[in-house]
Amino acid sequence: MQNNTLSAVIVAACLACAPAALAQQSEAEELAARYGARPTVLDISLSPSGTKIAYITSDNATTEILNVVDLNGTAEPEPLLYLGEANAEMTRCDWVNDTWLVCNVVGISRVNGSIPISYSRLLSVGTDGSDPNLVTARRSSSARGVQQDGGSVLALDVEGEENRVLITRDFLEDTEIGSRLGNAEPGLGVESVDVTRNRRTTVEDPDQFATGYIADETGEVRLKIRNPRDGAGRLTGATQYWYRTPDSSRWIRFEGELADFNPVAVSAADNVAYGFQTRDGYQALYRVALDGTANSEVVLSRSDVDVDGLMRIGRQRRVVGVSYATEKREIAYLDEELEGLASRLQAALPGTPLISIADASADERTLLIVASSDVDPGMTYLLERDSNTLSPLLPLRDAVAELPMAPMRPITFPAADGTQIPGYLTLPLNVEGPMPAVVMPHGGPGSRDEWGFDWMVQFFAARGYAVLQPNFRGSAGYGEAWFGRNGFQQWEVAVGDVNDAGRWLVAEGIADPARLGVVGWSYGGYAALQSQVVDPELYQAVVAIAPVTDLELVVEEARDYTNFAVVRRFIGDGPHVEAGSPANFADRFAAPVLLFHGTEDLNVGHFQSRRMRDRLEAAEADVRYVEYEGFDHHLDHGQVRGNMLLAIDGFLGEHLAP
Template identity: 25%
Template sequence: MRFPSFLRAAALAGAILCGHAPAAEPAKPPPALADFFNNPDFSDAELSPSGKYLAVRVGGKNKRDMLGVVELASNAVKVVGNFSDADIGNFAWVNDNRLVFTATDRDLAQGDMRYAPGLYAINRDGSGFRQLAMRNGKPFITNGSSSTSRELLPWHTYLLDDDGAQDSDYIYVQDRDISYPGQLNHVDLLRLNTVTGRTAATVKRPGDSHYWLLDYQGEPRLTITVDKGTSSMYYLDPATKEWRKLGEYDSYTGKGGRFRPLAFGPDGTLYVTSNNKGNFSAVYTYDLATGKLGDKPLVKLDGYDFRGRLIMNKDKLVGVRHLTDAWSTTWLDPAMKAMQDKIDAMLPNTMNLLTLPKRPESPWVLVTAYADIWPRRVMLYNSETGKLTLVGSAHPAIDPSQMARQTLVHYQARDGLDIPAWLTVPQGGRKNLPMVVLVHGGPFVRGDSWEWSADAQFLASRGYVVLQPEYRGSTGFGLKHFVAGWKQWGLKMQDDIADGTRWAIAQGYADPKRICIAGASYGGYATLMGLINDPDLYQCGVEWAGVTDINLMYDGTWNFASDLPDGYKQYGMPQLVGDQVKDAEQLKATSPLLQAARIKQPLLLAYGTADLRVPLPHGTKFYKAVKQTNPNVEWIEYEEEGHGWKLPKNRIDFWGRVEKFLDKNIGAGAQ
């Protein structure tokens, strides 16, 4: 089988499909900066419910992303969705004949976006096009009929993150009630006919629903409502047609809840995740009649909270996709385990994720292959012929032989807490190299996993060791690890980062006189606090989109609105970050803005003018303060960007500046 030219990825196919890494070429120059930070060449593919057709998002340099469909039996290709002035956004199969998709514009950053995604539907042969939802109050594309325009759903209609049954022309969509800027009040669920564009009555909700879960037959079965910082779970009993409360918990800390819903099985079984009074969450069954968890976990990951999804066929649970250090799959079905083993033998250098169609009627299985040195590639496996076909590569210009290996390491914090961290060491295995401590944002999220990372690999390609600590408060490493980070901004969370830096020095990875700390959002805050708390450790700092004062997160400024939810500021931040009244002195002591004069090291600051999460005054106020006593501060402002850099030109510009800054301060230029 050979894919058409607009779907093929030219590089790496032979060597990768055979499982052999290309031979190293010592004289080869390092990869170009743009190879790391351009948009992916290929980003998404999805099998139809029968597995007979493959939908792909395709594009190219200076071309809009289009939606294509491949008939796998004949290899016939049809471009079915494209806009003259927008790109294809998300897409999903409604059934084996019809797809829905949204619009986006990858050439516009947050400050220039004026439209919502909209919603559209089309048949796989390109017929039956219909716009279903408008963008920003007026139709984006219609068939010209005024009646069609009047029937469009409002701009705040979004796809549900659930495929549903995929056996009719109907889907469920979200109608989000949103207050500016970005405050979610509730989510209504609408049953939408993708052929006529008409909706049935809104699903009755028991409160201000923020989350919906469909059962295996594609019907609404569970919702989570939010009221004053409390989340309540409700089950729609098919016998009574009434909502029944299953439990409640604190929306932001998770206190009080015994479980979280995960999925419904084909037989109606509710699968949930629960700590069950232990440190790590695992997967259990939940008896809807008695309200009891199963006696033993069905899936338990050693050293990790469960994160992932269940893989089912029409009859039963056949596998579990889960995240430990990397994403992988445990198959309960012997035939699928055998298929996984065969594909792993063909692709021994990568993790290989198999995705099955909803109701297989063909031999095709989608394979996503990746590693720390290999960006993701999508392939098709034919279970009858045993052959793999490359569909597309995210970053085909990246040569794996030039990438650095990433390792999950562990070290002890000064109070004895175990801290996981990601260590990326440049090729050659040399000791005492310059190091960048890259701090993840959030902070109450997991920072990374074992896979190709543009930021870390770029830095490693320029000769820097990269350390990425999963400091206390990071999620996924147990309840104890998460809770240990509450109210520890600038305190023990900061100590964890410093302790990791000293560990890397003691292990011989890092030159103690050539270390820079860097990060975005909370990582930007930690960068500034690292320069303040540990001036002996860090010779410089790179901070972008970073929080510079916790009180600014609460209060904002009169002319810059934040999309930080009001509920989080009222009920979450006082418990997780600090109470403005009770912890007033702590918030002052851990404010980079109030302690800017203590930062003497060279510093690179970058902000987006249109950032709604950490509005621009975080940066401008801090820059004004730090410049009074520190002449070595560089300022970058991207007018159209929001919380991070969406546009490749800005990513390339930013990391080019970072490269020069690091070289000057801890790299070859510093020597």
């Protein structure tokens, strides 16, 4: 998102700084610029014929560019679409056919000039370079409410309908009789839209509580997700899933043992829904018959980690595998031919990388492959199965592709109560311990770190720091018991594990106890700050990016939004709300603190960091605060991230120096 104070020179910064310019920079400036750069490939897709690719790149600032490459032609990228609006980002483009694409744009706007909200829009663009069309239905001037949801693509192939896609539509209540743009009954429905002429036909009437639909590979809408609201229009937190039998318009609700079944895909060929449900305390993949019997069977379950990913390929999004993360991400293929192909690719490419299939031609004979690892940011390949040829296409992060990377090693360490905590340890190349080190807890808290390339980890390793990423209790992916009541309600356990990570680094002789810091983003920033409340002497420097600092303020900030009740339930009530808020205990801080936050952050409001700064200043603690005007939670801008990395490097160098 845009920082309105950046100069034109910064906004136009190139993706990878020119070698001559880099030679004039210090090593820290060069590494910060390169690791902070936006990816070269933000999204990539393959045309139905398999002869063209479309990929989204950027100017390393606020502009995304949609390029198309004809693989049978000059193979030179042809820019089709530029998006340089403030607080907007082009995130994905799919091929409708070989001459038209439909793209998703997300952004931030303000209601009545004050309350920030997210929004999305769909655009279509032809490969002939014609002007883009707005696929999202235009809002009627007499409509009530704000059109946040601009629609999601449900199906790219609508049988017998050239140039048509199936999308969701947020129908707004319209008081004008006979209006074509509005609707007397508001809610989420489904339309079939001709992307070349914007002609639209309603396929599913709006449902005021619907929040999503899922279509099968033939373009038939088979599943509906509903999130009921209370009398004030706020979400209750309940989720309902409904399905249809073939050739029926009647919706049937998943109930009883399937009340918590979370469907994510439908196979018309097998007349089943694939989805996730808890089994023996861990999430498992099920498939459920959509013939009215709702008979279910387990596709894959484990007793150590959650099964949490569904692998789908091609225009019909065919289900071909399921994934889970132990020490590394694994894929259990449901397609034997693809399983053998992925295995051969992994063995043939250097470094035994993780292999994923990013897209496929309509006949699935041409595949887009992405290979990456902890020391490889990733390369895209074109695999032509008939000729058995693999051709490299584009690196995912050109700015760092040639830099030496430090390996990431899965480890476990003991918590104070003896529980073994999994995590990942990255040691800088050619450095002997004890060395300076940072503990880097992940965000969420409902997420986890995984083995693979991490731009922040590699920057710190390149600057000589050991990095430990703990998957503390409260992390997702390790079952219900591990997640517990979440990392806020059980902050003592989660933050205790984060601190035990630092103690383990010292006990193992990896970290110098006088040169130990903690760096976190979002919930990780919260954990970094709260670690000072628990043990002020453990870390000698604290860096928190977009952190939660006051749990009561989290709830209060949600008051103007429909998810207020959901947020309040997630944070909970009780003594932990006050005790678990680092802003309440600024007088306990012994280590210097560096804070970063964007002013358009919808995940964690920037007032959280301002409150922490004010409390620390009042306690006469050492605190510095960097605020990025106009940027959201992710600070997704090459210059901003480079600036942030350089500031962190200087801060850690100052306080963790020998």
